[in-house]
Amino acid sequence: xxxxxxxxxxxxxxxxxxxxxxxxxxxxxxxxxxxxxxxxxxxxxxxxxxxxxxxxxxxxxxxxxxxxxxxxxxxxxxxxxxxxxxxxxxxxxxxxxxxxxxxxxxxxxxxxxxxxx
Amino acid sequence: xxxxxxxxxxxxxxxxxxxxxxxxxxxxxxxxxxxxxxxxxxxxxxxxxxxxxxxxxxxxxxxxxxxxxxxxxxxxxxxxxxxxxxxxxxxxxxxxxxxxxxxxxxxxxx
Numbered sequence: 543x544x545x546x547x548x549x550x551x552x553x554x555x556x557x558x559x560x561x562x563x564x565x566x567x568x569x570x571x572x573x574x575x576x577x578x579x580x581x582x583x584x585x586x587x588x589x590x591x592x593x594x595x596x597x598x599x600x601x602x603x604x605x606x607x608x609x610x611x612x613x614x615x616x617x618x619x620x621x622x623x624x625x626x627x628x629x630x631x632x633x634x635x636x637x638x639x640x641x642x643x644x645x646x647x648x649x650x651x652x653x654x655x656x657x658x659x
Numbered sequence: 660x661x662x663x664x665x666x667x668x669x670x671x672x673x674x675x676x677x678x679x680x681x682x683x684x685x686x687x688x689x690x691x692x693x694x695x696x697x698x699x700x701x702x703x704x705x706x707x708x709x710x711x712x713x714x715x716x717x718x719x720x721x722x723x724x725x726x727x728x729x730x731x732x733x734x735x736x737x738x739x740x741x742x743x744x745x746x747x748x749x750x751x752x753x754x755x756x757x758x759x760x761x762x763x764x765x766x767x768x769x
Contacts, residue, residue, distance in 0.1 A: 546702070577759075584759060584760070584761050584762070585703070585746075585759035586759075587758065587759075630700065632702045632703075633702075634702070634703075647693070647705035647708065648705065649705070650701075650702025650703050650704065651702050652700075652701060652702055653700070653701070653702055655700070
């Protein structure tokens with residue numbers, strides 16, 4: 543069974559540009575969550591999608607957005623990049639038994655390392 | 660959201676048993692306790708999950724007292740490859756309730 547796949551693995555962008563990151567969950571998983579990880583702030587929740595609907599959202603500015611497709615693949619977009627957006631972006635998928643209950647494990651991808659210069 | 664408190668760092672030697680305790684005084688009735696392991700530049704990896712008493716798998720054991728206000732992750736006979744950050748999470752749902760604290764940085768020494 544293939545794991546969670548995130549592309550690209552590494553990315554370098556310039557301030558002001560926008561970027562799109564992709565996440566392919568494990569086959570059959572319908573919940574996809576995104577996290578930002580930086581040395582200073584640790585792992586911070588961005589948003590979660592379930593069946594193409596954003597179900598939860600963290601405390602990030604509107605420059606951060608996402609979507610989920612009918613095949614459960616998800617993308618996140620960051621517009622007008624700032625230096626502080628440099629981070630490891632992680633995607634996690636899960637197969638909730640009932641409305642996303644935590645009694646199932648989440649599988650994380652390797653992440654996309656974004657560097658903004 | 661149930662807040663968790665863990666030691667920031669721990670050191671151990673190869674072959675020893677390591678116990679990492681997590682406090683979660685405000686745990687709710689339906690909350691589960693889940694532990695993840697993370698190596699540098701990789702995504703977190705699920706280790707173990709429990710609701711009450713003791714849970715054991717091939718990697719670790721999780722001890723949860725009757726009041727559920729704390730939990731202890733036990734790693735038997737650690738090796739150098741167990742050097743990682745360990746996160747304790749408490750909650751019912753993924754998404755916004757899936758809050759990672761700073762974790763415990765475990766260093767296993769030869």
